[in-house]
Amino acid sequence: MSSVIWFVSFLFGALILTYQRVSLLAASLIFGAVLLLYTLSGTGSPAWTIALWAMLVSMMLLNIDSVRIRFISRPFLRTYRRMLPSMSQTEKDALEAGTVWWDGELFTGGPDWEKLLSAAAPRLSAEEQAFLHGPCEDLCRMIDDWDITHNRADLPPSVWDYIKRKGFFAMIIPKKYGGLEFSAYAHSCVLTKLASRSGVVASTIAVPNSLGPAELLLHYGTQAQRDHYLPRLARGDEVPCFALTGPRAGSDAGAIPDTGIVCKGSYQGRETIGIRLNFTKRYITLAPIASVIGLAFRLSDPDRLLGERIDYGITCALVPRDTPGITIGRRHFPLNSPFQNGPLQGKDVFVPLDFIIGGMEMAGQGWRMLVEQLSVGRCISLPSSATGAAKAAVFASGAYARLRRQFNMPVGKFEGVAEVLARMCGHTYIMDAARSVTTGAIDGGEKPSVPAAMLKYHLTEYGRRVANDAMDIHGGKGICLGPRNYLGRSYQLVPVAITVEGANILTRSLIIFGQGAIRCHPFVLREMNAARDKDKRRGVKEFDAALFGHIGFTISNAVRSLIMALTLARFSRVPPIGPTQRFYQHINRFSASFAFATDVAMLTLGGYLKKKESLSARLGDVLSRMYLASMVLKHYENEGRHEEDLPLVEWSCRTLLYEAQEQLHMFLRNFPNRPLAALMRFFIFPRGQTYHAPADRLAHVLAEQVLRPTATRDRLTAGIYRTIEPGNPLGMLQDALERADGAEPLEKRVRVEGVKTGRVTALELPDQIRQALAAGILSEIEAATLQDHDRRVMEIVRVDDFATMEIAVQPRAEDTAMNSASPAGNTPTHQNEAASQA
Structure with missing residues (x-):
């Protein structure tokens, strides 16, 4: 009996030490002390005692650096270097862009919740609030989206003038240059409100405030460039665009065929050394009306006019539109949402060297410049616009489902409709939480590159689901375009957000996990850098430290995953914050399981994991769901823990964590090494898949909260243009x-x-x-x-109807004659008088 007790003691002691991540030296000393007591007790067999002492000796030897390096780390380093996937300079720049924030904590298997909860809640300054309630509200009041999208295919001159005059293009420009110098959160709130009114206007304003000339000038431009361009951009005297995407390479900067050749030439009547540009770009927002073009191209100096270097690589420059050789093409027409977008070309365009953003010092640094700033822009522009559209859809659908009756009852009372309303509410709450908390982190000094990719992908995808659900609820009202349709144009614009700034398929399958696994993991990047270190002695020492840290980390996460899965994470330490506490514990559990699965996949598949995009995508989905659930919990705290919002928190967290579980399950089902998949399943799902999606009762609660004018409805849809006035x-x-x-x-x-x-x-x-x-x-x-x-x-x-000539782009003569000859009683009429007068 005593032998069994000792065995159980050793087993549980090992599990506890591993779970608590005790250092190897401390674990060796504790194990040695217990083993000494065991030996002195005389209860164990000699063979078993000898085996345990041999194990202790091995552990003690592993604590000696020279022994560890000679017999383990150095031989493994040679193998590791062969396994290490090749990395292009563009990939390296992308990995080094931005900072690691909460995404890094989720890779640890034991997130430090105080780090997230102690972060300041995002707040608007008095000046920012005044802008939202003043110029932003006034701009929304001026917008007639049907007139913009159907009649004009452009903003009216009064709206263009107001946007420029009130500084909507200058939200990111410092005040000393005449800009508004808004916080990232305020920038996001402006786009959210505008998107609830017009996707075209929101897109138009988003571009100059996102990745473009102003952003690049602020971070990399010379002082002369800033002094010249930033005041003009702030006043709206210059309208910028940024030309990256081309017809052959898309947005793959590494494959850009556009060239800039250093040569001698004439610019404005003077001979100088400059750059001869040849480029073809498309999908460039604001290109048709831009006065200054930000341009990405590949710079080279074949005649060595600047020195011995020939190939400089991707470079960014600012080129005035009226420079000889530039041709602005006709407009693209993005899915009936005619924001200004089109192609442009340059043939033998000669510009001075000082047109390079940052001057010659930044020649060849274009890709690094782009990915560093894209990590911030991705967190704001598209996520904010998607959130604004989703909030408007929920706001409208909840009211419409209450007012529209079928079978003598509001359609929102039907269980099927209530289920859809609940899904819309939950997805919108997730979107708003991720948007607000992440922009708050940016204002706190973070540049979260991996969360930027998560928000771009998931918030635009949730926006697509919300738009589809809103259409289902509205039925014929939603599909008949006209001045009365407040959903149609937003619905049409959804695929545009899915496509731009990196197509969503690419973002999910390559970027989120591909970048996160290396950037956020506590040891992987250290191991890679050590393996590539040209100083062999230093490299092997750093690799040894990272390797054994990584081994202990993996073993600990396996044990943590097993114990938390068996106990449903009930004993996992989290902040004691009431009814949401269990969701914190479940995120801890999935964090450990995710970290363990990630390490096994990277160790066994190595560089091959990069090609197994479906596996990478599923691991990225798990990471994203944990991140979004964390944002929901933090958002609930930031808003003051309103008890009536708990159903929203529960639906959101349950949905996200259930999806994380299912993605882990699919990862294991498709893992190529089946015995290893079975071993991972033992540590991750020892009790099977125990997490469940939200219950139907919760859907009914959420639906009721938006079918009536409740405080929860107001908080969920806060920040949209909802003023009760004619025309809205x-x-x-x-x-x-x-x-x-x-x-x-x-x-x-x-x-x-x-x-x-x-x-x-x-x-x-x-x-x-x-x-x-x-x-x-x-x-x-x-x-x-x-x-x-x-x-x-x-x-x-009510819905709109039209005469054929009113909706045909080019009415045929016989159609016009037919409409003119129609009897008065049978002539289709346009039901919206205001639109007819316009």
């Missing part, structure tokens, strides 16, 4: 929703006391109201209230 469909929906509580009991009385008793026989509500008034079922005031509400609801559900 969201305001009209809100107004009708607020009146519904008073009107619905009256409508029910008409139905119960009138229709069911036979006292009211009319089929349509207006006639029913008149009969109910005559029968004394309603008073005059009640009848007037119900009639007014019905009028407002019918105004909302």
Whole structure:
């Protein structure tokens, strides 16, 4: 019996030490002390005792650096160098871009929650709030999205003038240059509000404030370049675009065929050494109206006019539009959302060397410049626009599902519709949490490159799901375009966000995990750098330290994964913060399982993992779900822990963690080494897949919160353009929703006391109201209230219709004649008078 006790003691002691990540030296000393007691007790067999002492000796030898390096690290380093995948300079620059933030904690298997929870909540300054409530609100009021997208295919001159005059293009430019110098969070809030009103306007304003000339000048430009361009960009005297994408290479900077050759030439009448540019670009937003072009090209000096170097590599320059040789092509037409976008070309365009952003010192640094700033822009522009559109869709769909009736009840009361509404709410809450918390981190000094890729991919994908769900709820109202349709253009614009700044397929399968596994892992990058170190002695010592740290890390995560999976993470240490505590514990559990699976995959597949894109994508999905769940929990804390928002938090976290579980399961199912997959499954799912998606009851709770004007609905959709005023469909929906509580009991009385008793026989509500008034079922005031509400609801559900000549781009003569000859009673009419007058 005593032997069994000792065995269990050794086993549990080893598990506890491994779980707690005790150092090898400390573990050796503790093991030695226990082994001495065991030996003195005399209860074990001699063979077993000798084996344990041999194990202790081995452990002690591993604590001696010279022994470890000679017999393990140096031989393995030779093998590791052969396994190490090749890395291009563009890949290296991408890996070194930005900073590691919360994404790095999720790779540890034991996130430090205090690091996240202690981060300051994002806040708007008084000046930023005034801008959102003033110029931003006024701009939304000026926007007629149907006029922009259908009649003009452009913003009207008054809107262009207002955007430039009020500094919408200057949010990232410092005040000393005439800009607004907004925080990343304020920048995001502006785009969120604008996107809730018009995707075209939001896209137009996003580009100059994202990756482009102003951003690059701020970080890399010479002082002369900043002094010249930034005030002009802030005032709107210059309209910028940035030309990277080409017809052959797409956005792959490493394959850019556009060239810049150093040579002698004439610029503005003077001979100088400059660059002769030849390029072809497309998909360039603002190119048709840009006055200054940011350009990426490959610079070379074949005649060695600048020195011995010939190939400089990717370089960025600013070129005025009117430079001879530049041709601005006709406009692209992105899915009926005609923001200014088009191709441009340059043939033998000669510019001075000082047109290079940052001057000759930054020649060849273009790709590094782009990826360093893209990590911030990706966190703001597309995620904010997607979030604004999703908030507007939830706001509209909740009201519409309450006001639109079928079978004598609001459609939102049907379980199928409630399920869709809940999904829309949950996805939008996740989007808003990720957007706000991550931009807050940027304002705190972080440049989170891996989270930028996560937000770009997942928030635009969630935006697509929300848009699809909103269309399902609205039915015919959503698919018939016209001035009354507040969903159609946003729905059409969704694939644009999916495509730009790195297509989503590429982002998911290559970037999120591919960059994160090396950048965020506590040991992988150290091992790679040590293996490539030209100082062999220093390299092997650094590799040894990283290797054995990595081995201990992997073993610890295997044990942590096993124990937390067996106990459902109930004993995992997290901040004691009430009803959300279990979600913190579950993230800890999946963090350990993810870190363990990542290490096994990288160790066994090596560089081959780079080619197994589906496996990499699934690991990236697990990382992303943990990150997004963490953002949800932090957002809930930032907003003040409103108890009525807990259903949103629960739905979001349960959905995300369930999806993380399923992606881990699919990773194991498809892992090529089946015995190793079985071993990993033992440590990750010893009890099977125990995590469940949200219950149906939760969907009903969430649906109820947006079917009525609740505080939760207001917080979920905060920051959109919802002012109750003529011309704002969201305001009209809100107004009708607020009146519904008073009107619905009256409508029910008409139905119960009138229709069911036979006292009211009319089929349509207006006639029913008149009969109910005559029968004394309603008073005059009640009848007037119900009639007014019905009028407002019918105004909302109404859709537009057109004569053929009104919607044809180029009406045929016979169509025009046919419409002119139609009898007055049969002529299709346009139902929106304001649009007809426009």
